Amino acid sequence: MYHAPNWYTWQPGVKITIDIDDPAPPFAQLIAQVKAAVQSRRLRPGQPLPSIRQLADDLGLNLKTVAKAYRLLERDAVIQTRGYRGSFVHTDAAANSRIDLSERAHERLQETIADLRAEGVTDSEIRNAFNRSMNGSPDK
Amino acid sequence: MGETILFCIVFLSQILLISVLYPRRIISRGRYVLQNFPPSTHPKGYPQPVEYYERWLRNIARANFAIVVVGLLIIGMILGTLIGGWDTGVFAASRKNLWNDMLVAPYFVLQVAVSVGYVNLSTIKHRKAMAKAPPPRVRTTELHRRGLVDYASPAMLVVAAVTNVAFIVFVLQYRRFGFPWFTAAGNIACVAFLLIVLSVSVGITLRARKADPYQANEDRHKLMKLVVQQALGLCIAYPLLTATMLIIKSFDSTFLEPVITSLFVQGIAVVMLWPSYRYRVEEHDFNVYKRDARDSTPDAAAKIS
Numbered sequence: 001m002y003h004a005p006n007w008y009t010w011q012p013g014v015k016i017t018i019d020i021d022d023p024a025p026p027f028a029q030l031i032a033q034v035k036a037a038v039q040s041r042r043l044r045p046g047q048p049l050p051s052i053r054q055l056a057d058d059l060g061l062n063l064k065t066v067a068k069a070y071r072l073l074e075r076d077a078v079i080q081t082r083g084y085r086g087s088f089v090h091t092d093a094a095a096n097s098r099i100d101l102s103e104r105a106h107e108r109l110q111e112t113i114a115d116l117r118a119e120g121v122t123d124s125e126i127r128n129a130f131n132r133s134m135n136g137s138p139d140k
Numbered sequence: 141m142g143e144t145i146l147f148c149i150v151f152l153s154q155i156l157l158i159s160v161l162y163p164r165r166i167i168s169r170g171r172y173v174l175q176n177f178p179p180s181t182h183p184k185g186y187p188q189p190v191e192y193y194e195r196w197l198r199n200i201a202r203a204n205f206a207i208v209v210v211g212l213l214i215i216g217m218i219l220g221t222l223i224g225g226w227d228t229g230v231f232a233a234s235r236k237n238l239w240n241d242m243l244v245a246p247y248f249v250l251q252v253a254v255s256v257g258y259v260n261l262s263t264i265k266h267r268k269a270m271a272k273a274p275p276p277r278v279r280t281t282e283l284h285r286r287g288l289v290d291y292a293s294p295a296m297l298v299v300a301a302v303t304n305v306a307f308i309v310f311v312l313q314y315r316r317f318g319f320p321w322f323t324a325a326g327n328i329a330c331v332a333f334l335l336i337v338l339s340v341s342v343g344i345t346l347r348a349r350k351a352d353p354y355q356a357n358e359d360r361h362k363l364m365k366l367v368v369q370q371a372l373g374l375c376i377a378y379p380l381l382t383a384t385m386l387i388i389k390s391f392d393s394t395f396l397e398p399v400i401t402s403l404f405v406q407g408i409a410v411v412m413l414w415p416s417y418r419y420r421v422e423e424h425d426f427n428v429y430k431r432d433a434r435d436s437t438p439d440a441a442a443k444i445s
Contacts, residue, residue: 013284020277037283048285057349058281058357086285 014042018059026061030069035097038078038089045094049079049087076101143396144222148215150402151244155211158251158409162417163204166259169421170197177426184354185429187269196262203254210250214243244398248405255413267351275353276428282357286346290361291368300375307331307379314386327386331379338371356425369415377411 014037018026037043049070050058056066070087073079077096081087090096116126174193179186186193284290288297308331311324345367350360385404389397 013282015280016283017278017280020279034283043283049283050285054286054347055281055283059279060275060350060353061279 016055016059018061025065026059027065027069027072030055030066031072034069034073035078038093038097041094043089043093045089045091047089049089051086143399144218147398147402148218150399150406151211151215154244154248154251154402154406154409155208155215157406158248158255158413159204159207159211162255162409162413163200163259165417166255167197167201170200173421173426177429181431182426182429183431184273185426187273188266192266199262200254200259203258207251207254211247214247244401244405248402248409252409252412270352271349273353280357286364288342288346288368291365292372296372296376300372303376303379304331304335307383310383311386314390327382331382334378335375338375342368342371354428356428359424362419362423366415366419370412373411373415374408377407381407 014033016030016033018029020026022029024032034043049055052063052066052070055061056063059066070079070081074081074087076099077090078093079087080090113126117123121129170193173185174190174197177185179190308328311327314324345364352360381404385400388400
């Protein structure tokens, strides 16, 4: 059934709440809430998202914080940026939002650490090797 | 004589409308907030000492009272020349075409300067202090891209565009019938200037940073809607009223000119001030200004105590 948009009165959208005292950083809270909204179908594919500036101003956050959240959401293909037209919810956002890259990285590191320990490598050697590997590869 | 009496009645309604009814509403709204949501329970809403807000309300009342007195004196002078037969320069009935240029329009500018200009500009200190207030630890917003159509129907936007284009066409056509070119250009320039000012004001309202860090989102949207409706109303009403005035003036009714001008400015005032007049501050969420252990603003609390 077609529902005529109610032009005269602003309709509340998906609520985003950022708690500064939360242990999770604001950008991570933002990402988690966008993904949750996508999974619960409150955010539909193709739906326009506010600009980085609007969201940063409304939440009293730094532009870089919101930009980082958008960049990571775009990397995970939850949102897509269409040039000057702004950011939109990705067409496959629902499926993509279930993939948590940081959790996957954590799991793989744990597996590697377990293997190394089994081979008799000490924790300090693992730490040194990890730091060497990280320092040797360029920042992303 | 009849026209002079008519002018006095219309001018009196201009005084009452802009300098009595509207300021009364603003003042009663301010007193309602101060009485029902005082600084003792809602400290975050008062970055300035409470005396600042009381003085602000008193100043609005005084400024408007002075304007009303001036207006009533003008009416008194006009009636004096009519009944007493005094020659009081511009107020003499024989010079009533001068009333238009020297009384009605400048008086309207003065009224608006106080009713709108002073009311808004005098709160700059409050707004600056509010912007500097520590933002709440928990912040909420909507994941929604704001746009003009959230607050105004596309049909109204089309009506506004068509009205302005039609007005320009009308003025250019009207010129053919001996209308001085500079008046035509002046009218078009006025409409263009108004459109630019209103567009900038709406753009700033929709895109600007939240001035009040504690303000509830719903209240912010209500205020945005108010600004957009005011701007849109003016966009439509100004060309319509100007065109109507030009048509009436073309019937060689110079004796009615001050009356028409006064009705014109009253029409503009109604369109401009009505959204703000009917705005219900009672529906605001004042709980956001309550003292909260987590979000306490000790500076503001210290100022009040």
